[in-house]
Structures are given as structure tokens and as C-alpha cells.
Amino acid sequence: MPAQTLTLLGATGSIGGSTLDVVRRHPNRYQIFALTAFQRMAELAELCREFRPAYAVVATPEQAVALTGQLRAAGLATEVLSGEQGLIQVAAHPDVDTVMAAIVGAAGLESALAAAQAGKRVLLANKEALVMAGPVFMTAVREHGATLLPIDSEHNAIFQSLPQGFSRDLGENGVRRILLTASGGPFRSTPAEVLATVTPAQAVAHPKWSMGPKISVDSATLMNKGLEVIEAHFLFNLPANRIDVVVHPQSIIHSLVEYVDGSVLAQLGNPDMRTPIAHALAYPERIASGVAPLDLFQVARLDFEAPDLVRFPCLGLAYRALSEGGRSPAVLNAANEVAVVAFLAGRIGFTAIPSTIAAVMDEVGTGPVRSLEDVREADRQARQAAHKRLAIH
Numbered sequence: 223m224p225a226q227t228l229t230l231l232g233a234t235g236s237i238g239g240s241t242l243d244v245v246r247r248h249p250n251r252y253q254i255f256a257l258t259a260f261q262r263m264a265e266l267a268e269l270c271r272e273f274r275p276a277y278a279v280v281a282t283p284e285q286a287v288a289l290t291g292q293l294r295a296a297g298l299a300t301e302v303l304s305g306e307q308g309l310i311q312v313a314a315h316p317d318v319d320t321v322m323a324a325i326v327g328a329a330g331l332e333s334a335l336a337a338a339q340a341g342k343r344v345l346l347a348n349k350e351a352l353v354m355a356g357p358v359f360m361t362a363v364r365e366h367g368a369t370l371l372p373i374d375s376e377h378n379a380i381f382q383s384l385p386q387g388f389s390r391d392l393g394e395n396g397v398r399r400i401l402l403t404a405s406g407g408p409f410r411s412t413p414a415e416v417l418a419t420v421t422p423a424q425a426v427a428h429p430k431w432s433m434g435p436k437i438s439v440d441s442a443t444l445m446n447k448g449l450e451v452i453e454a455h456f457l458f459n460l461p462a463n464r465i466d467v468v469v470h471p472q473s474i475i476h477s478l479v480e481y482v483d484g485s486v487l488a489q490l491g492n493p494d495m496r497t498p499i500a501h502a503l504a505y506p507e508r509i510a511s512g513v514a515p516l517d518l519f520q521v522a523r524l525d526f527e528a529p530d531l532v533r534f535p536c537l538g539l540a541y542r543a544l545s546e547g548g549r550s551p552a553v554l555n556a557a558n559e560v561a562v563v564a565f566l567a568g569r570i571g572f573t574a575i576p577s578t579i580a581a582v583m584d585e586v587g588t589g590p591v592r593s594l595e596d597v598r599e600a601d602r603q604a605r606q607a608a609h610k611r612l613a614i615h
């Protein structure tokens with residue numbers, strides 16, 4: 223069997239690293255076609271020396287010239303592209319079978335969409351793409367015959383707990399609702415009055431998962447779970463009232479599907495993204511991921527609690543965006559991205575994240591999304607409103 227060719231968007235990130243760890247274990251099965259990075263140039267150069275991709279993509283033409291020089295000196299023929307057009311080119315290239323979309327945030331939308339429009343097998347980690355442009359993205363998947371496989375651990379768990387080849391109308395499969403598990407983040411037990419003073423370092427110290435800074439802050443505010451509710455809505459075609467969130471601090475159950483006969487199916491495993499990545503890379507087969515077997519005696523207990531929407535208003539804001547529909551999820555996402563960057567830079571406090579998002583949603587308002595252009599415009603307006611509110615120029 224010829225090796226599957228793989229474009230890895232966001233190769234220098236946390237998901238990028240986990241993906242390459244799985245790929246290294248199966249050198250005859252996967253061939254890296256393209257690797258992309260944004261700021262971590264030395265890491266990208268090192269990865270190119272190891273995987274010898276046909277293409278590498280960087281942010282600017284200047285970076286491309288510098289990297290090309292390094293790679294030629296190392297005897298590599300890797301062609302170096304730059305910018306969004308470079309990302310789109312390697313996502314849609316005819317020689318590519320599979321695209322791992324692991325760029326963080328709105329910056330990953332256009333390349334992930336290009337992969338869907340080119341009919342690729344799309345392994346979607348970049349949840350923001352679906353949150354912003356769910357209807358546009360899912361239409362592209364259907365119209366261009368792409369295969370969409372969820373990487374987000376919860377959605378991958380749901381995918382694994384649904385019948386093979388499940389129908390877009392989950393009611394036909396006897397599904398009553400899905401339950402997304404949430405760790406609760408580093409501040410699960412932190413009193414409300416302390417939240418205003420927590421630091422970025424505390425916020426990115428996730429109790430169970432090792433992830434990039436943006437998603438780690440999202441987990442701390444519970445916005446990650448809010449984004450995941452919206453992601454689940456588009457992936458599985460379920461209304462908000464059939465998507466529930468349950469806080470499960472051990473992060474062993476990655477999500478559950480409840481059927482009309484009372485059965486509840488779930489996927490369990492150690493909290494390590496190499497499991498969903500290996501699942502999607504090999505689907506429908508199974509391959510080794512390097513993740514240690516689950517030791518239930520060591521886990522010993524599994525706890526569950528309801529999310530606290532008062533201390534963590536971001537989850538409620540996401541449900542609000544989903545019920546408003548149209549451009550509201552894109553507005554929510556953009557305001558969140560601006561607020562998280564400001565928080566990580568020490569410009570605003572933790573509790574200013576939800577208050578900024580709520581104010582931007584009120585100010586920008588909702589409206590229909592008929593095209594990608596509508597999504598881009600909603601994103602632009604929300605960023606502008608958030609920047610103004612936070613006095614960022």
C-alpha cells in the first residue's frame with residue numbers, strides 16, 4: 223500500500239508535535255508532504271531536516287528566503303512558500319491525501335476550508351474554523367466529497383461512540399443527546415472573588431492536558447467547552463438542547479452519546495492527544511499511538527459535576543451565540559481571541575475576558591451568514607470592537 227501523504231498545518235504546535243510523534247512510529251504508512259509554522263523557525267528547520275517534506279510554509283517572504291538558504295545548505299530540495307496563499311496551496315495540492323488542520327484560531331480557517339474544498343481527508347483540530355464558519359465549512363465538505371474526521375478529543379470520542387457511517391440526522395440513529403466532558407480547568411474550585419486576580423501562568427497550567435497557550439486559557443474560562451458545543455452542533459447536526467456539558471475532572475471519559483433506549487456509549491483513555499490523532503490518521507483501522515494503556519485501578523474514581531455558569535460565563539455566552547446563530551459564533555470567537563491575547567499579555571484580568579466578549583456581542587449584534595465573506599466581515603467587526611473596548615491600537 224502506498225504511504226498516505228500528509229500536510230501538517232501548524233507543525234510546530236502542540237497538536238503538530240503529537241501528530242509527528244504518531245507519524246514517526248509508522249514510517250511506511252505516512253509520508254510528510256508539507257509542514258507549516260508561523261514564528262518557530264528553528265523548530266521548523268529541524269523538522270524539515272528530519273521529515274524532508276516537498277514543501278514548507280512560513281509567514282513572510284523574508285522568512286522563506288532565510289529558511290530556503292538553511293535547507294539548501296543541508297542538501298534539501300524542500301520548496302518554501304509563505305503566507306496564507308502558501309498554506310492554501312499545500313492544503314489543496316493534488317499530491318496530498320490528508321490534511322491535519324492544527325493552526326490555532328481564525329488564522330487556520332482559510333487553509334482548512336481549502337482542504338475541504340479540494341476534497342481531502344481533513345483531520346480537524348482547529349475548532350475555531352467550524353465555530354466561525356460552520357455552515358460554509360460543512361457545505362464545502364459535502365459538496366466536494368471531503369472526509370472530515372474530528373481531532374478534538376471530545377468530538378473524536380463522540381465520533382467513536384456513534385454507529386459507523388452514522389446519518390446526518392442523528393435521530394435516525396437513535397441518539398437522544400451527546401454529553402461533552404469538561405475537565406473544569408485549573409480554576410474549577412477557585413472562588414469567584416479570586417478569579418479576577420489569577421495570572422496567565424496559572425491559567426495555562428492545565429491540570430490534565432498539555433496544550434498551546436490559547437486553548438489552555440479557553441479551558442480555564444470554559445470558553446473551550448463553549449466552542450466545543452458549537453463545534454459539535456455543526457459536526458453532528460444536533461440542536462443546542464441536545465448537547466450537554468458535564469464537568470469530569472479526571473479527563474478519562476472523553477465524551478458520551480446517550481441513545482433513546484437508555485444506553486450511554488463513551489470513549490475512555492488517558493488524556494493524551496496522540497489517541498484521537500492516531501484514530502483519525504488510520505481510520506477505519508487502528509494503529510499504535512504510544513499512549514500508555516488506561517489503568518482503571520490507578521484512576522480509581524470518576525467524578526461528575528454540573529458546570530458553574532456564574533463563575534464561568536463564557537460557556538453561557540457560547541450557548542447564546544449558538545441560539546442567535548448566523549454570525550454570532552464568529553463574533554464570539556473573534557472577541558475571545560482578542561481578549562485571550564490581551565490576557566496573556568497581562569493587559570486585562572481573567573474576568574475581563576467574558577465581559578469583553580459579552581459587550582462585543584451586544585455591540586456588533588447578529589445577522590445572517592450567506593458566504594465566507596459574511597464570516598470575514600463579522601470577524602473583522604468583532605475584532606475592531608474588542609480592540610476599541612480594550613484600547614488596543
Ligand SMILES: NC(=O)C1=CN([C@@H]2O[C@H](COP(=O)(O)OP(=O)(O)OC[C@H]3O[C@@H](n4cnc5c(N)ncnc54)[C@H](OP(=O)(O)O)[C@@H]3O)[C@@H](O)[C@H]2O)C=CC1
Binds near residue numbers: 326329373436
Ligand atoms: N493542543 C491540544 O491538545 C488541542 C488543540 N486543539 C485545537 O488545535 C489547534 C491548535 O492548538 P495547539 O496545537 O494547542 O496550538 P499551539 O499554539 O501549540 O500551535 C499553534 C500552531 O499554529 C501556528 N500558528 C499560529 N498562528 C499562526 C498564524 N497566524 N498563521 C499560521 N500558523 C499559525 C503555530 O506556529 P508557530 O508555533 O511556529 O508560531 C503552531 O504551529 C487549536 O485550534 C486548538 O483549539 C483541539 C484539541 C486539543
Ligand SMILES: CC(=O)[C@@H](O)[C@H](O)COP(=O)(O)O
Binds near residue numbers: 405
Ligand atoms: C484535549 C482537548 O480536546 C481539549 O480541548 C481539552 O478538552 C481541554 O480540556 P477542557 O475540558 O478543560 O476544556
Ligand SMILES: [Mn+2]
Binds near residue numbers: 376450
Ligand atoms: Mn477538546
